Amino acid sequence: MYRFILRRFLWLLLVLFVVLLITFILMHLVPGGPWDREKTLAPKVIEALNRRYGLDKPLWQQFTNYIGGVLHGDLGVSYSYSDRNVTDILIRGLPKTATLGALAFLISQLIGIPLGVAAALKQNSPTDYASVLFSTVFASIPGFVLGILMMILFSVLLHWLPTSGWGTPQQLIMPVICLAALPAAQIARITRASTLEVMRLDYVRTARSKGLREDVVRVRHIFRNSLIPVVTIAGPELANLITGSFIIENLFAIPGVGRIFLNGIASRDYPLIMGGVLFYAFAIAIMNLIVDVLYAAIDPRIRYD
Amino acid sequence: MKKSTIFFSLLSVLVTLSLLLTGACKGSGTATTGDKPSGEQTITLNLGGEVNTIDPNRASWSNERTVIMQVFDGLLAFDTSLNLVPMVAKEIPTVANKGISADGKTYTVKLNTKATWSDGTKITAKDFVFSMKRVFDPNLAAEYASFYFDIVGGEDYFSSADKSATEQAALKDAIGVRAVNDSTLEIKLIDPLPTFLQLLALWPVYPIREDMVTKYGENWAQPAADGSMPGYIGDGPFILKEWVQNDHYTFVPNTNYWGTKPTLTKITYVIKEDANVAYAAYLNNELDQSGVPGGTEKTTMADPNLSPQIQRAAQLVTYGLQFNVTKPPFDNKTLRQAIACAIDRAAYIDQVRGGVGTVALSWIPPGMPDFDATLGTDFAFNPTKAKQLLSQAGYPNGAGLPKISFQYANSGTNPTLAAFLQEQLKTNLGIDLVLEPYASKELSALVNAKEFSWAFYGWGADYPDPDNWLPQIFGTGAGNNKTGYSNPAFDTLAAQGLKELDNTKRLKIWADAQKLVVDDQPMVFVFNRETFVLRKPWVKNMVITGMDGQIAGDMFLRDVFIQK
Numbered sequence: 001m002y003r004f005i006l007r008r009f010l011w012l013l014l015v016l017f018v019v020l021l022i023t024f025i026l027m028h029l030v031p032g033g034p035w036d037r038e039k040t041l042a043p044k045v046i047e048a049l050n051r052r053y054g055l056d057k058p059l060w061q062q063f064t065n066y067i068g069g070v071l072h073g074d075l076g077v078s079y080s081y082s083d084r085n086v087t088d089i090l091i092r093g094l095p096k097t098a099t100l101g102a103l104a105f106l107i108s109q110l111i112g113i114p115l116g117v118a119a120a121l122k123q124n125s126p127t128d129y130a131s132v133l134f135s136t137v138f139a140s141i142p143g144f145v146l147g148i149l150m151m152i153l154f155s156v157l158l159h160w161l162p163t164s165g166w167g168t169p170q171q172l173i174m175p176v177i178c179l180a181a182l183p184a185a186q187i188a189r190i191t192r193a194s195t196l197e198v199m200r201l202d203y204v205r206t207a208r209s210k211g212l213r214e215d216v217v218r219v220r221h222i223f224r225n226s227l228i229p230v231v232t233i234a235g236p237e238l239a240n241l242i243t244g245s246f247i248i249e250n251l252f253a254i255p256g257v258g259r260i261f262l263n264g265i266a267s268r269d270y271p272l273i274m275g276g277v278l279f280y281a282f283a284i285a286i287m288n289l290i291v292d293v294l295y296a297a298i299d300p301r302i303r304y305d
Numbered sequence: 306m307k308k309s310t311i312f313f314s315l316l317s318v319l320v321t322l323s324l325l326l327t328g329a330c331k332g333s334g335t336a337t338t339g340d341k342p343s344g345e346q347t348i349t350l351n352l353g354g355e356v357n358t359i360d361p362n363r364a365s366w367s368n369e370r371t372v373i374m375q376v377f378d379g380l381l382a383f384d385t386s387l388n389l390v391p392m393v394a395k396e397i398p399t400v401a402n403k404g405i406s407a408d409g410k411t412y413t414v415k416l417n418t419k420a421t422w423s424d425g426t427k428i429t430a431k432d433f434v435f436s437m438k439r440v441f442d443p444n445l446a447a448e449y450a451s452f453y454f455d456i457v458g459g460e461d462y463f464s465s466a467d468k469s470a471t472e473q474a475a476l477k478d479a480i481g482v483r484a485v486n487d488s489t490l491e492i493k494l495i496d497p498l499p500t501f502l503q504l505l506a507l508w509p510v511y512p513i514r515e516d517m518v519t520k521y522g523e524n525w526a527q528p529a530a531d532g533s534m535p536g537y538i539g540d541g542p543f544i545l546k547e548w549v550q551n552d553h554y555t556f557v558p559n560t561n562y563w564g565t566k567p568t569l570t571k572i573t574y575v576i577k578e579d580a581n582v583a584y585a586a587y588l589n590n591e592l593d594q595s596g597v598p599g600g601t602e603k604t605t606m607a608d609p610n611l612s613p614q615i616q617r618a619a620q621l622v623t624y625g626l627q628f629n630v631t632k633p634p635f636d637n638k639t640l641r642q643a644i645a646c647a648i649d650r651a652a653y654i655d656q657v658r659g660g661v662g663t664v665a666l667s668w669i670p671p672g673m674p675d676f677d678a679t680l681g682t683d684f685a686f687n688p689t690k691a692k693q694l695l696s697q698a699g700y701p702n703g704a705g706l707p708k709i710s711f712q713y714a715n716s717g718t719n720p721t722l723a724a725f726l727q728e729q730l731k732t733n734l735g736i737d738l739v740l741e742p743y744a745s746k747e748l749s750a751l752v753n754a755k756e757f758s759w760a761f762y763g764w765g766a767d768y769p770d771p772d773n774w775l776p777q778i779f780g781t782g783a784g785n786n787k788t789g790y791s792n793p794a795f796d797t798l799a800a801q802g803l804k805e806l807d808n809t810k811r812l813k814i815w816a817d818a819q820k821l822v823v824d825d826q827p828m829v830f831v832f833n834r835e836t837f838v839l840r841k842p843w844v845k846n847m848v849i850t851g852m853d854g855q856i857a858g859d860m861f862l863r864d865v866f867i868q869k
Contacts, residue, residue: 031750044460044463155588253552
């Protein structure tokens with residue numbers, strides 16, 4: 001198990017390096033640099049800016065300098081956020097994004113799993129239909145549309161909640177619901193399908209014929225096994241939610257990582273783009289690793305030796 | 306685009322209902338006699354996007370000015386009619402009061418001895434010397450440094466990055482700015498510059514505290530971890546008390562302010578990038594002023610509850626459609642004129658811009674010296690003339706015309722503008738326009754490299770004078786000349802205009818220069834932008850000018866009060 005984790009970790013480093021290299025190349029291939037504006041800067045000013053940020057050096061040297069910095073924990077300074085350190089910018093944005101993501105994850109699980117299980121246990125009942133309706137509706141409405149609808153209803157019409165911003169619990173409600181809606185719908189659907197499948201398996205019939213009580217069959221035999229596909233998508237889902245949603249953060253004016261990253265791309269803020277990509281790649285890889293480890297805990301057939 | 310369309314099909318139905326529920330308010334934003342402060346004197350405004358920097362020497366974007374203007378006062382400033390007025394300077398330097406030497410090359414500015422920093426210490430000429438030299442610091446790379454290259458030695462110091470520290474120090478010392486005594490500043494120019502006083506009213510040369518820069522380094526204009534701004538000491542009416550990056554700014558009055566103290570006790574800037582959200586926040590009373598999302602201006606004007614809250618004002622901004630005149634087919638002047646006659650600007654403003662803005666037929670906007678309402682009427686919308694000119698250009702009814710294309714940023718109302726142009730050229734000239742959308746930075750790169758063919762272009766005043774409007778954009782090889790336009794007659798006039806000290810003669814020169822440009826039509830002049838915002842009726846005396854920053858009325862927040 002430890003060797004497995006170690007091996008995966010070494011792979012991770014290689015993956016991150018390749019991701020950075022590709023990002024660096026793409027970033028410089030995309031037309032338009034950080035100083036391209038409608039109102040042109042004087043050539044001497046552009047020269048001075050390039051020198052200030054090391055952009056006057058050849059590309060390979062810029063890349064090796066950057067990697068050297070990363071190895072020392074320095075992600076460089078942002079051009080578009082007043083020379084602030086990229087590490088510092090990401091660290092300040094992270095708690096907000098993570099709070100939002102963790103809450104959305106929790107809510108999506110708390111709604112999705114019971115809904116899916118309930119639907120499966122009472123297949124073709126009104127409960128089932130309600131669950132399917134829920135998952136279809138929320139799987140098809142994009143988050144920003146839901147966000148705008150809620151904003152109109154709860155802020156503009158009813159004046160119950162602030163439209164956007166950060167700092168009070170009320171400001172969390174709408175973005176969390178927006179973020180949770182889609183995963184909750186997906187989880188409900190998957191849980192339902194996998195529960196239905198597990199219910200028909202031989203060992204469930206065996207458990208019942210052994211004379212086990214129905215609730216024991218449901219919890220120990222059906223529920224536990226039906227969770228495997230749910231855990232599979234929960235990992236990337238958690239990574240996805242914790243690293244944040246560009247659109248939802250932007251819509252609700254939340255000072256999180258996603259919004260910062262998006263602004264970084266728009267302004268061709270190279271260090272911020274690289275830092276953001278590094279952060280995302282790292283977060284997703286780690287979450288996937290955690291999921292793989294969790295598999296072993298849930299499914300007795302999986303072992304890492 | 307998709308997002309806003311969905312939002313508005315929903316919102317247009319619901320807004321009226323919401324106003325019925327909340328109870329509509331009536332009133333006007335400008336102060337009338339009898340208005341006086343009452344209730345809590347606080348205001349919340351939307352900055353629209355986070356800034357790069359609020360270090361005055363380095364700032365260049367409008368939202369940065371919106372922050373800086375509250376905290377700093379310069380030597381001079383613009384009043385609500387955009388005339389120069391003294392601020393920290395005791396008077397406006399003139400030849401008569403010996404503030405300007407007879408040759409126009411030496412400026413001697415006397416300071417107002419009452420002026421202090423927000424911590425109570427006196428402002429001296431040294432504070433300005435420090436700031437003006439720092440603008441040229443080669444390592445700082447201040448974006449507006451080039452505006453001040455007429456100061457003796459400025460450009461040399463700015464270009465000295467490869468020199469040794471000793472040489473750099475010598476170049477810095479040689480800059481023609483010095484403190485004669487605590488209350489007298491002397492600035493030497495290489496050549497006479499008639500608009501230098503206007504440059505003294507701009508943010509890059511606001512005074513800066515050397516001790517703060519020494520203590521905090523370049524982070525002097527950065528918030529501490531708790532959002533406080535210990536190094537950010539200014540001399541303006543407000544203090545920036547808190548800056549939580551990407552979230553909000555809080556300003557409170559500067560209790561040591563040496564001028565008329567402001568009435569507002571708190572200004573909050575929030576950052577809502579999405580225009581739809583800002584609008585919803587306004588309707589939910591989270592903002593005291595907000596723009597409306599593009600395309601909804603007309604429904605807003607028709608709304609009986611919202612229309613009294615509308616504030617409109619002309620801006621010193623002109624938009625045009627610039628041709629790449631270095632490449633066929635737009636190297637053909639008659640073809641450019643034909644296209645200019647084929648575009649119905651009034652219909653564009655009405656259909657695409659929601660009726661906001663005014664038709665422009667020349668470059669310098671109304672509200673500025675040298676604006677000429679009669680100029681450009683030869684190329685006003687006139688389909689018959691357009692067809693004649695097209696035929697004169699060698700393409701009767703468009704026959705033989707090569708493919709023509711229009712490049713635009715795929716955001717905001719640009720795609721609608723592009724579609725509108727396509728339709729106009731088809732209807733009025735029978736020619737097909739190929740539309741080529743780009744990401745905005747990509748478009749800038751394409752245009753700056755002169756690899757475009759035809760594109761949208763806007764210019765806003767750095768300061769309200771023709772010399773900020775003509776030579777930089779239409780001079781041969783000038784920095785903002787994207788069209789590749791080159792006319793020796795224009796260049797001769799521009800060289801004279803930049804140096805002429807007699808203001809009447811000077812304005813005549815620029816007026817003549819503009820005539821040449823309009824006749825050559827390196828761009829189709831389309832419209833002058835107009836501010837269109839909603840403002841709560843309790844906000845009083847908030848005057849919008851043509852040179853505001855990101856927020857309409859931000860130049861004079863010091864005069865605003867609340868009547869609730």
